[in-house]
Amino acid sequence: MPLGLYSRGDDAPLPLVGHYPELVYIYNDSAMENICRLKVGGEQIPPKYDTGMFRTWDTDGAYILGSDTGIEPFNMSMPVLYDGNAPPYLAPADVYRTSRSMRTFEKGLVNLNYNMTWFFPVDSGFFYLVRLHFCEIYHGITRVNEVVFTVFLNNQTAEEQFDPIAWSGRPGVAIQRDYVVMVPKVNEAKQDLWLDLHPYKDSKPMMYYNSFSNGVEIFKLSNFDDRNLAGPNPSQSFVSGSDVKPHHVAQFKKSSEKLKFIIIGCGLGTVVLPILLCLVLFRLKVIRPRKVMSWCGLAVHTPNQIEKAKKSSFCSHFPIREIKVATNDFDEALLIGTGGFGSVYKGSFDGGATSVAIKRANPMSHQGVSEFETEILWLSQLRHANLVSLLGYCNEDGEMILVYDFMDNGTLYEHLHLRQRDQPPLSWIQRLEICIGVARGLHYLHTGTKHRIIHRDIKTTNILLDHNWVPKISDFGLSKAGYPSILITNVKGSIGYLDPECFQSHKLTEKSDLYSLGVVLLEILSTRPAVIVGEDDEHVNLAEWAMLCFENGNLEQIVDPNLKGNIVEECFELYLGFAMKCLAERGVERPSIGEVLQNLVLAMHLQKKGGVVPDGNVQRNDNSGLQGYSDLTPGVEFSEIMMPVGR
Structure with missing residues (x-):
């Protein structure tokens, strides 16, 4: 493996997506685990056709969202050109000769209503290196601003105006773009890391509203706190969904020999494995942010409550005392509406600098705990310009309260x-x-x-x-x-x-x-x-x-x-x-x-x-x-x- 294939060192730190201007440093002694290596569009590339490192480039069909998966243009006779940004050993040429792009329409306006989306199951509580491969294989696209799109990772903007031709200079030139994403710790051991590509609406000339990708690589980076790659144990639902059948479990329990074997193995593992892990991980150095680590291993300044809620992919919990301060103890003068769930108040944080809408459940309402939990369940996962943003909730002292961005023009x-x-x-x-x-x-x-x-x-x-x-x-x-x-x-x-x-x-x-x-x-x-x-x-x-x-x-x-x-x-x-x-x-x-x-x-x-x-x-x-x-x-x-x- 060439030095510098995935490490960047002091000279080229990577941005932490969604947390600008935080930077992440990946050195040669960082531990990394490959989560996926995909050739987007076309057939799988087996190890013997790699660039000498015997990597397998799988297809992306198992990861892309929905049945409307765009089209798969290809140009298998195209000579692929490599430059300093993408050395020849980065990926086989056939990775760049195929791609997946959005469906093309006249003028391309319809594509503005869609994303191309991939989901990747990953372990919670780790940083991930995401490498995207691009190569414009259509010779008709030769000018800057003809195809420009936005790259989203976990619903956060990784790159707002990515123009492949601006980076490559012409069609047929391989490009790589690297990003680091933090997947926070949650109750579930596994969660999805999202990749979305969306046409940039202000592209000029307004002809090709499109987005595409040729390849994706994702690596889990060793944890900063524990300095290891060990993921959390699978959740109970994951275990129960495995292929182990109940009668197999019963037969297994009846076998005393197997039980003895497992007990001995567990005992040896308890003693030997920690020693081996300590020896292997002793000298590992991983992500080195410039500030002291705080939330989920992320180096950020301590934000106020609203900023924290907006930056998080999951809604925050607001203490009831902060809710009462924000609404002047639910002052009726701040009441802006009522509904089936309860009353809505206009609240303010940061001395009035930030306005929010605070929905307080009516204990006599028929819309109770179920609707409260459903609202949190969906809006904590969804992010879209045309969906209201849920900043957080409060469930203290018998209250069920939801906190949203304030909408100045009402309903x-x-x-x-x-x-x-x-x-x-x-x-x-x-x-x-x-x-x-x-x-x-x-x-x-x-x-x-x-x-x-x-x-x-x-x-x-x-x-x-x-x-x-x-x-x-x-x-x-x-x-x-x-x-x-x-x-x-x-x-x-x-x-x-x-x-x-x-x-x-x-x-x-x-x-x-x-x-x-x-x-x-x-x-x-x-x-x-x-x-x-x-x-x-x-x-x-x-x-x-x-x-x-x-x-x-x-x-x-x-x-x-x-x-x-x-x-x-x-x-x-x-x-x-x-x-x-x-x-x-x-x-x-x-x-x-x-x-x-x-x-x-x-x-x-x-x-x-x-x-x-x-x-x-x-x-x-x-x-x-x-x-x-x-x-x-x-x-x-x-x-x-x-x-x-x-x-």
Whole structure:
């Protein structure tokens, strides 16, 4: 093994992902354990075809998330060029001749809604060296800023604008990028280390929104405190899930000879192994940060409570005394809302410098411990721009309290239905941006997470708006994980948004969220609540009323009067058509969240470009999921509610 193949020494420390400006030093005497060595795309490379070190380069199929795994371009005749960044022994040339990239679309805009994601099971409580291999194998990509993407490791930004051509200079040149990730200690012995690649949205020219990878290597680094590579014992659930059968265990217990053998072996191991480990590990030197180690072996300054919660991949525990200080002992003057779970207060930390939303459970509420635990379970694992961030919780003194980032602009419901007279209504562009953000959040839950989450309570009161009007989906107390469907005993949800098919069959699928989203889309368009109490029966339920207007051609009644004359006709057709598709009676007839997201983005394009359809983005047929409203109900006059093309 060449010196410096994985070690960097004093001259080239590595950044600690998510903890800038912390640096990590890896020396030749550091102990390392290979977790995986993957050739991304293509076939496995056996040891005899390595660069002389007899390494096996496995395929990545067992690690990539989801069925939509992109495409696998290859160029097996391409000469691979090595430079100082990537010496020839770094990896075989065939690693760089294949890759996995996102699915390509005309203009590439759809790729902005997706990540390419890999999961790697690793031991908790260690630092990991992650080496990524890149090589642009497409000769048509020759300029800087044509393909730029962001690298995320464990939901933290490792590199925001990685441009392979900027690093290599031209196609066919091998590149390596090294990062160090800290996987904190948790109750579980194993957890997943995530790798996400996402197209950078400000790429110029705006042609190739894409990301790709050619290879991945991950190494566990010896623990700083204990100076060893020994992982924690497997959890009980892991043991029970092994291949050992109960009758094998019984036979094993009946064998006195085997018992004697194990007892003797354990005795020798207890005495001999610690001595051997001490001898082997005595001189090992591992990560050498510049500051004193503190949390999970990480060298950082002691942050305040909020900074610590935001930096952690898992939510923090807040002492009740800090919660009371932040809310002035739950002062009613700081009350900003109430719900099924309880009351929400505006709190402040750091002398008022940081605002948070503090949700305090009502002890008389039906939404109790189960919803409290579910909220913590999901939001402590999820990180997305369109999901509310859970900073922590408190469960002292009989309290169940959740702490979130504060959303300056409140709920979407307030801006649609409780607007003050001096407050301008949301513009159509603002509403489209909110719809796209909500769809992106739902798309992440349905396709971008390991366990595929069904939210179950999508509604305008659970859509929060930050200071930049970015929507955040909140309230995961009813969420469930599992695909393709879940049989439930108790149907839960909100009246007006609840999927009728789920109510009748007790079968929960991701299409239940699509029904709720369809109601939200209508609510945003019409500014009518999902349920209107006191009107005639046919007007009580927004979905049923809108469907009646839709079938009768009374479209002007569905549109908020504040929007009349401001919506491009083609945009309206696409938007309303898909809202109605989401409300289909049978879940199988509803579109996927990916289709809805794609067409909301297209609707925004149509609105901004005055109805001009980008080439290759719309296919007018029933199977595409892009059937417009005018195809369903031809001959309807739009002049009263549409903005003329070109205005």
